[in-house]
Amino acid sequence: MKNALGAVDTVLLLGGRSEIGLAIVERLVRDGARRVVLASRDAGGGEPPVIGEAEVHLLDFDASRPETHGEVIDAAVKLVGDLDVVIPAFGVLGSQAVYDADPVAAAEAVAVNYGGHVSIGLHAARRLREQGHGTVVVLSSVAGVRVRRANFVYGSAKAGLDGFAQGLGDALHGSGARVMVVRPGFVIGRMTEGMTPAPLSSTPGQVADAVIAGLRSDAEIVWVPGSLKVMFAVMRVLPRAIWRKMPR
């Protein structure tokens, strides 16, 4: 249960090796979370990492196999009870050039980045609605706020995810469960290794700090950094002729 000051007991991280995801989990544990489930591909048999004093469980989870997602949520509930925070943090970035040359790879990436989130999001939402509390933290991206020429396969999946997450949040309104949409800009980390950071970039730790603050204030949408909100208010209405010339 979330307490009066916003601390939670349990966390389920899907994409259990995600840098941003783990940074969020570490902070939740520091603030009092006691039980953590890290769900990722081929997790079985491994040693769970040490995260503060929390009890950490590993669970097998394959984002590309939606038929197994219901069982994953059930297994997590069996391990830790009510799910206070669910963080689907899996995803692949990929390069637009590769997707242009290999449409199958593009479709597979979209299946994970969008389809996988839809499936696990709906399963998580059903559980949260039933328990009457809990938050799904959806890691969207400014890439999906207005899709750019430079990464439109990734961006379109994020656009779909962002819309899905908002709709899910509205569907859950009044149930006690909530969805928080997080929209970071460029995040400097493993996923973007070798790329030149864009303006207003952030680190996984900064994203995690913003998520923690958002959870505490029951925010519905969190921009990281916050100034991206203003920037994208402008970006959204830029004429198409200018937008398509955006270098990246």
Place this chain on the structure above:
Amino acid sequence: MTFLTGWGRTAPTPARLARPRSAEEVAELVRRAPGRGVAARGLGRSYGDAAQNAGGLVVDCTALTSWSLEESTGLVTAAAGLSLHDLMAALVPRGWFVPVTPGTRHVTVGGAVAADVHGKNHHVDSSFGAHLTSLTLVTAGGASRVLTPADDLFWATVGGMGLTGVITEAVFRCIPIETSRVRVDVERTGDLDHTLETMTATDDRYRYTVAWIDLLARGGRMGRSVLTRGDHASREDLPRGARGGDPLAFAPGSPLKAPPWAPNGLLNPVTVRAFNEAWYLKSRPGSLVQGLGPFFHPLDFVGGWNRVYGSRGFVQYQFLVPFGREATLRRIVSRLSAENVVSFLTVLKRFGPGTPGMLSFPAPGWTLALDIPAGRRGLAGLLRTFDDWVAEAGGRIYLAKDSRMAAATMAEMYPRLAEWRKIRDEADPDGVFRTDLARRLSL
């Protein structure tokens, strides 16, 4: 689904709310308990999540209000949903008073048992549970059981926060009174040590005692207090002018209403310091005769006062440290004072012996209760530090006030938790009775 919170108005969760009209209807609701379980609720005066059950059923007991009084002995049989306010209105004119009343009359009998509430007379009369002769409890499966102090389940239920079943009735001894007034002595102390010394030396001369502490006073005045101590007034104690009417008249009047909305920063160091200064100065030392309401329940004068803390609500932190561990009390008070923590009406009380209730809060020692706006920066960390100090001193936090403690800390503070769990598990093997507090603290 209805969203419910405690008196602190934090962490709302939705539940299906049912309002049974009889103990039989309670039993029927328990028999058909949903998967998310059943929680009992009275007037919602627990500050945290004790009477919430996210996604489950909450049984509002406030329609169970029957009562009877055995005039010769003062033995009262009351249904669980009866408020102490209504009970007092009925008993006082007949010359009886409840054995224990907390700082508000707007609690139910069931809640008073479940939290094993205490009042200003704890140092001589212990807590509510000490005055019970029997209880009726609807247990898992819907059976109605009458329990006496000889039963383990009785002492798991007194202070058990509603987790052993739904209390439907309680029988307890009331105390005889001659008038509806209290003879009060007011005293001021200059600092915390002076407060503790005065209370230790002279508390036992009075049935009712409490100290209000000015937490914002610093330096040499840190812990300065107003002590109010009193006894039920006899007819002779009444001022001449008041002797004509009915000495037992009890009409606390309808409360003023707090404004429905208040800004989040209304209570800040400036406003509270001004209030505290005024309160301290206005409390002139001396003796007076007060009505029961103003003496026992000054805050009941303002209905819905919890709203002045704004939309984010507030946390009440009430802890106990045993006698001999006054250093911990001093340490916490000086930290609160140094941190400029805004708390008005911070209350200090000296406890006497506790009851055998396994999760009962009171025990011999000092208890301090303070209200803090939940939005205060760094509050979680500050209170966790206090939790550690309190646990280390062998003290504890009051579950009826708690809304943020960690499960491990709670287990440390309540050494009889394992014993309580064993009895609860026997009475409710499938975990039918569940609350948000129980989930949060893994009870």
